[in-house]
Amino acid sequence: MILGEWVIVTPHRADRPFQDPSRDCPFCPGKEETSGDWTVLTLDNKFPSLHPEPGIVPLDANVVLEAPAYGECKVIVYSPNHEAQIENLDDDEVGRILGEYIRVFNSLDSKQGVEYVYQFENRGEAIGVSLSHPHAQVYALPFVPPRIKRELGQVEKWLKEDGSCLFCHMLQKEVEAGQRVVAETDNFVTIVPFGARLPFEVHIYPRDHVSSLTELEGVLHELASVIRDVVQRFSKLFDENSYVMAFHTRPSKGDFSHWHFHIEFYPPWRDRSRIKYLAGLETGTWVYTNDTIPENVAQELREAL
Ligand SMILES: [Zn+2]
Ligand SMILES: [Zn+2]
Ligand SMILES: [Zn+2]
Numbered sequence: 001m002i003l004g005e006w007v008i009v010t011p012h013r014a015d016r017p018f019q020d021p022s023r024d025c026p027f028c029p030g031k032e033e034t035s036g037d038w039t040v041l042t043l044d045n046k047f048p049s050l051h052p053e054p055g056i057v058p059l060d061a062n063v064v065l066e067a068p069a070y071g072e073c074k075v076i077v078y079s080p081n082h083e084a085q086i087e088n089l090d091d092d093e094v095g096r097i098l099g100e101y102i103r104v105f106n107s108l109d110s111k112q113g114v115e116y117v118y119q120f121e122n123r124g125e126a127i128g129v130s131l132s133h134p135h136a137q138v139y140a141l142p143f144v145p146p147r148i149k150r151e152l153g154q155v156e157k158w159l160k161e162d163g164s165c166l167f168c169h170m171l172q173k174e175v176e177a178g179q180r181v182v183a184e185t186d187n188f189v190t191i192v193p194f195g196a197r198l199p200f201e202v203h204i205y206p207r208d209h210v211s212s213l214t215e216l217e218g219v220l221h222e223l224a225s226v227i228r229d230v231v232q233r234f235s236k237l238f239d240e241n242s243y244v245m246a247f248h249t250r251p252s253k254g255d256f257s258h259w260h261f262h263i264e265f266y267p268p269w270r271d272r273s274r275i276k277y278l279a280g281l282e283t284g285t286w287v288y289t290n291d292t293i294p295e296n297v298a299q300e301l302r303e304a305l
Helices: 011-015 091-109 146-162 166-177 213-237 280-285 294-303
Strands: 041-044 072-077 116-123 135-141 181-184 188-191 202-206 243-248 262-266
Touching: 041 091, 072 091, 091 116, 091 135, 091 213, 146 166, 166 181, 166 188, 181 213, 181 294, 188 213, 202 213, 213 243, 213 262, 213 294
Parallel strands: none
Antiparallel strands: 041 072, 072 135, 116 135, 116 243, 181 188, 188 202, 202 262, 243 262
16 A cells, blocks of 8 residues: 555465475376366466455545455466476477467456466475476466566656667667676577676566567577576576566556567575575665676576586
8 A cells, every 4th residue: 555556465375285295286187177188288276366256345435445356367387297397398398388378368468457467487495386396377467567567667768768668778788798698599688687686687588679478479489498598507506496487578458569578587596505585675675785796697607508
């Protein structure tokens, strides 16, 4: 309320399963939902934070304090194989997974009431993943999340002042400078961003100005290999390969063709095995301190493979 942001209240999720090895994995084949022949499978999240038909919550007449948690949560199971992390799959398989990301995105993007479709993968015990079977999550949100709004504000400011795309501009400068570039392919550039908030933050940008993954359908195989490349580098540098992989796409409603689609990775590590905790400064003021130098991290990542 005082931040002008929404919090999704999810007490029912406290009971969601944290996988214990003695119990069956709900995503392995053979369950009611996971039977049959499949390579990539999308399921409804059994412990969703949002609902297509939420109960009615009374609204304050003057100040909106509560709203129904409208939306949908889905899970994309990467493979029937419980161990099939991105680096263990090949480019065809990861390309198929990205194809499913697109299919699910398109199915939610145009739905009434959906303002933003957020797709991400949480991986590893270090960030508290409850089910280790590789999967992505999809949140169809009834609002544009604050982080995206913030980036969008910067993009629109730059567009107004300079008449160009901030990301296209930044990408060109990064490629010219080269020090923070981790890898390049025909259509994608992987960088440690200038002003990375986290020590091992990595972003993937398409060279073409596209606003969603859907527009990259023709180069999914290449993107698959670029994503695998990042994850493989992480697996060389960390004892546990743990990260958040966040897809930053355009908002769902309106013309956001000025948005430049990209993928951001946030590993929780400050080095091989020590966690970067968000403490007083970060949590209390959202001011980040990063005690690594992005150029050095980029070099470390370049040399990891
Ligand atoms: Zn499993
Ligand atoms: Zn651009
Ligand atoms: Zn972003």
